[in-house]
Amino acid sequence: MQAVLYISHGSRVKESVAEADAFLRCCMKGIASPIQQICYLELVQPDIHKGIDTCVRLGATQVIVQPLLLLSAGHAKRDIPREIRRAQARYPQITFKMGLPFGVDERIVDVLVKRLTESNVLIGPKDVVLLVGRGSSDPEIAESFALICRMMKLRGFQNIAVCYLAATKPTLQDALMQFHARLPKGRLFLLPYLLFPGLLKRIIDKAINDIGGGSNLVLCQSLGFHPILCQLLRNKVQGMIEDDSFF
Known part of the structure; x- marks a missing residue:
């Protein structure tokens, strides 16, 4: 059986x-x-x-x-x-x-795009989409995210960056400091590449709070259900x- x-x-x-x-x-x-x-x-x-x-x-x-x-x-x-x-x-x-x-799949990238559009905020040429991954020391993860970024760019999102919550760099905190400070006329869209984040959502919330948040920062939903x-x-x-x- x-x-x-x-x-x-x-x-x-x-x-x-x-x-x-x-x-x-x-x-x-x-x-x-x-x-x-x-x-x-x-x-x-x-x-x-x-x-x-x-x-x-x-x-x-x-x-x-x-x-x-x-x-x-x-x-x-x-x-x-x-x-x-x-x-x-x-x-x-x-x-x-x-x-x-x-694995890396075009249809999952379609879900990412849906999560971005759910924010009801149009993404402009000066805006940055920051993919937030769980993180791993396995080099295959970085290769996978590089491919995901290429797929996103083919869908019209040219300003794409990646950060991680653990185990590798750049960290979420480093990426937030880098992009948040240099986007006075643009916005930063945080897009969690996570299924059901649990405590990781709290880590993301804390990192946003630590830099003071702001109207130029948009947190999207994770992939989820x-x-x-x-x-x-x-x-x-x-x-x-x-x-x-x-x-």
Whole structure:
């Protein structure tokens, strides 16, 4: 019997966990799998270990492990594969396969554009769009954001910059000081490249407050619960289910 185990990030902010759960349960409605469970990378139970145990207890013989992550970094390359290897040792009779994060995708860039236009403020030639990423020491993250910036420029947003909340530079604080000070006639649009930011939203709010905010700074919504993202995740999982060679 087939199972899909979705791995959400987890957060100390209950509202963020609930939002991610609601997103995943919406995605589940379009997935043809008899067993579908949610677990978490950190801070929330059940963890991956317990999530896999539940799938097996419910009768799973094949488990698709699908992370709810935007880009490939430490969680996707090390943490989750390590847990799958441990599960394989516990359950040698079970077949495990891991799905990929969303990755860089034109349709996700479309969602970014929608988040910018939701502000109801027209973006002019003197304005700057600052993409705010979670951050990672993995060099692939910087490469991914460079590609995202190129896609944004093709959509007419020429003044694009990137900063990060952790692990690498430029930091959000450095970028805010750099751009906020030099935009007397333009505006700075902060565009979080995050799904359900949780405590990270508080970090962004504090950084804005520390520089005094101002009418020339516009904070956009994160990617969040969007139908395009839901369909992308469904497509990923359903494609693995229908691919007989996958297992």
